[in-house]
Amino acid sequence: MNTERSGADILVESLVRQGVEFVFGYPGGAVLPIYDALFGDARIRHILVRHEAGAAHAAEGYARSTGKPGVVLVTSGPGATNAVTGIADAFMDSIPLVIITGQVATGLIGSDAFQEADTIGITRHCTKHNYLVRDPGELAATIDEAFQIATQGRPGPVLIDIPKDVQVATAMLSDAAPQRRLRYQPQIEAGADEIARAVALIAKAKAPVLYTGGGVINSGPGASSLLRRLQALIGAPVTSTLMGLGAFPADHPEWLGMLGMHGTFEANMAMNRADLIVCIGARFDDRVTGRLDAFAPHSTKIHIDIDRASINKTVPVDLPIVGDCARVLGQLIDAWGERPAPDLTEWKARIQGWRARDSLAYPKTGAEIMPQLAIERLFALTRDRDPIISTEVGQHQMWAAQHFQFFAPNKWLTSGGLGTMGYGLPAAIGAQLGNPESLVIDIAGEASIQMNIQELGTASQYRLPVKVFIVNNEYMGMVRQWQELTYESRYSNSYSDSLPDFVKLAEAYGWKGIRIEREDQLDAAIEAMIAHDGPVIVDCLVAKQANCYPMIPSGAAHTEMILYGDAVAGTMDDEAKALV
Amino acid sequence: MKIQQQEGERHVLTITVDNEAGILAKIAGLFTARGYNIDSLTVADITENHQVSRITIVTHGPPAVIDQIRAQLDRLVPVHKVIDLTELGPHVERELALVKVSGKGEHRVEALRLADVFRARPVDTTTESFIFELTGAPDKIDSFIALMRELGLVEVGRTGIVGMTRGASGA
Incomplete structure (x- = not known):
């Protein structure tokens, strides 16, 4: 059945259909019609924050801890600009958000109206996609696509800017789901040939490391259990980026701890000495690599990532695999089959030596709490x-x-x-x-x-x-x-x-x-x-x-970690100072 | 310390996109935000229903940067496909220029003569000036403009190139 509804009603209805439980927001002039539509609607719980930055980060926390997209609702102008830090944060860390911003009425856009900001322009490069909706008839399909884009492929924030007159104007809302737009189709599965090559590389590696990242978390809890299964089959030690912590259990004997600037000695040394690095859903961030020309210099690199643009961005890899972490891990496990785990005794012994440095140890100094x-x-x-x-x-x-x-x-x-x-x-x-x-x-x-x-x-x-x-x-x-x-x-x-x-x-x-x-x-x-x-x-x-500590100073290699007890010069040359 | 600059080779990319508001800003902005170069950019819609546009960008950079540019463009939602004509091999590049030249006497005759050699067409004529329309590969247009500079060049407008692979099939 079709009914004539206001843009604000269509928005709320569409959010309900997406299964949204919470909207994190803050009202203001340009979203009053939406707030009126939310009034008394028990299906969605609105969480009133104290600042729009809080709304975006709260939505991130919700999304990251539940795996569901977080929804933000803020007004035009300062409402939107205050939310930008959280949007940019979600973009960098691949957190699925849908951000609804009010906008001044279509006829006022561009006139420097009260609380007007070019939200689309401002958020263009810190969203995965954004929309200015000029017709309430487009809202249902736009929201459907926004959730699809936010949650599929590499997740990220999607912003929908809705002028106030579009919230008030009416359009037909169908009970049926909107005709799904099919233009966004990320590649999920790896090719059989890539999987076969990866299995061959893993089978012959003498010193492999699994280097995992936030992509394993984003791929859903299934990815974490598949990671554990793959590790059990191939025996390789596991390190993770900051974003990937939790995907592999920290009490596992093959857990190396976090790698990178403040990673453990054993994780960074293993990366440096490895002959094979299997990067799963991580992106060779500068906090991880340290000085690029000294990063993992002896290794063949496999990079599994759902975002083609993450591959070869800073570190050239030997075998790129575009696909969803869980799916590709499953493919690797299937392809590995009944092969025995490679003999890594010698590699494990070397790692044991690095572990013995006890790099997270710290001195106890007097009465102060460390x-x-x-x-x-x-x-x-x-x-x-x-x-x-x-x-x-x-x-x-x-x-x-x-x-x-x-x-x-x-x-x-x-x-x-x-x-x-x-x-x-x-x-x-x-x-x-x-x-x-x-x-x-x-x-x-x-x-x-x-x-x-x-x-x-x-x-x-x-x-x-x-x-x-x-x-x-x-x-x-x-x-x-x-x-x-x-x-x-x-x-x-x-x-x-x-x-x-x-x-x-x-x-x-x-x-x-x-x-x-x-x-x-x-x-x-x-x-x-x-x-x-x-x-x-x-x-x-x-x-x-x-x-x-440990700390890899900026511009230094993994092997140049500073640990507690090391003498530190307190100075740095200009090249290193210029790095963040 | 000195800031380092990267050199690299020239590439012609054609990008097919949904013809939606802001797409050009998105693509041009991506180049600025990530520090890529744009040497020229053209855009026009290419379908009957005006829903799809083709953008041609000439850029330059080292191979790894060109690869990143393609990947970054490809992950924009409204982008259907990105083709690197330079990498694909034989292709045609054409650009249109309007060149205004003013002068009298022998200069004027010489301008017309050269225009004939370049197959440039006068599209506006007064007793003291011409506007020539010229199409061709960018270096041909460069040469023509260089010659006109000696004969009273007033103004130049160039479209930037559009390009297409040679042969029967599409890219």
Whole structure:
């Protein structure tokens, strides 16, 4: 049956048909018709954030932890521009989002109208695709395609800009699903020939490494179990990027830990000495490769990625395989068949030698709590609760990646590519909504948390029991660390002056606040945090000038890692300084 | 330290796209955002129902960058296909130019004579000027313009090239 409905109604109806549970948003002039259509509609729950950046990150946290697309609804102009950081973040980390932005009426576009911004222009290069809808009759098909594009292939954000008059004008809405547009058809499956070549390369490798990334998580939980099965068949050790943590269990004997700038000694040495690297859903990011001409110099490289543009972008590979991780892993397992696992005894022995460096070890200095210890205790005391962890960006993020352990996908939410401070709290809120029974903890720094601290109010409003664990060293720690290592400890503007009293701040928002000042308070405070049936901020005061090691300095090779105890010059040449 | 520049070879790409609002900005912007070069760009719709456009871009870069350009273009949703004519081999490249020349006496006669040699056609004539229309490969047009410079060149308009593979089949 066809009925005549307003654009706003068609939008809401279409979202319901996509199975949308939550919309993260903030109202404003150019989306009033949509908010009116949402009013009293029990099928979709609108989560009112405190800033549009929070809406985008919350949608990311929801998407990353549930595997479903996150939906954002914001107004024109500043509503849209405030959401841009989260959109760019989702684009870099391949998070499926559908962002609905209001726009001034079609007749006013281009006239510098109140709260007008060229949202399509601004988001053109940080969305997978975007639309300006000028006809309510196009809305249903556009939304259908937007969800398809956001979730299929390499996931990413898709934005739909809807002028206010298009929200008010009417069009026929059919009960039937809209005629699906078929122009977006990503390649999912690898060719038999590629699979055969990959199997042959794996079978003859003497020193193979599986290098996995966020693509394994994005491919769904099936991909993680297939990765484990493939590993069991071929015996190769596994390392992962920041985005891929959880795809392979951290307590597995063949787990090398994270690789890259703050990866483990064994992971980076194994990459450097490997004769075969099987890259699965990772993209040879500069944090991973270090100096490109010294990256994995002795290896043959297989790269499995659903995005053809990720292949050969920075590192030339020998065997590119375009396809979905889960599908290609399944194909590899089938093609491997009954072959025996290759004999990697000698390779494993070398890896054992690197493991013996115990590269994540850190010194205990006096009375101060070492930040690494705080993360270790947090992990130990929450492990049996199978928590979801989000982070902000900086030292605490890397310490969490190193010292928290993950055993399953979708439990680790972090801003990898864009490195967005302020991501963690809203992401935790989104994750908590999508996983109401889970323990959700934002591991934060005292600087990052202030970037979207207003979202404390969102958690209060929706009674979300999220926990924020602040590793408080009174510095933008990663900035300070780089200044120490490359600018002779000139700490230009990296001290977190005039910090709020986080305990009082928590209480002001109706949260519980706990402060940890001494090591002997650590366990009891973490237990109190878990036990509290509501949101908690833990302000954990840690050693102020601890560094995050291992570290590959910018412009250096994997073999040039700095570990605790190494002498550091405190300077760097201009070529290296120019690298991020 | 010095900023490094990359040189590379010239490639002609043809891109078939959905003729939707913003697609040209998307493609041109992709080149800017990722630091690729555009030497020329032409676009026009090529189907009866005006739904599909063909864009021809001349770019240059090292082979790895050209490969990235193709992959990056290919992953844009409205892009149907990307063809690298240079890589495909024998192909035709044509460009149209309008060249305004003014002068009197012998210069004017010489301009007409050269136009005849280049098979350029006067499409506007006054007693002191011509506009010549000329099509051809870009280097032919370059040569013609260079000659006209000595004879009173006033203005040049060039379309940038369109290209197509040789032979019976489409690319």
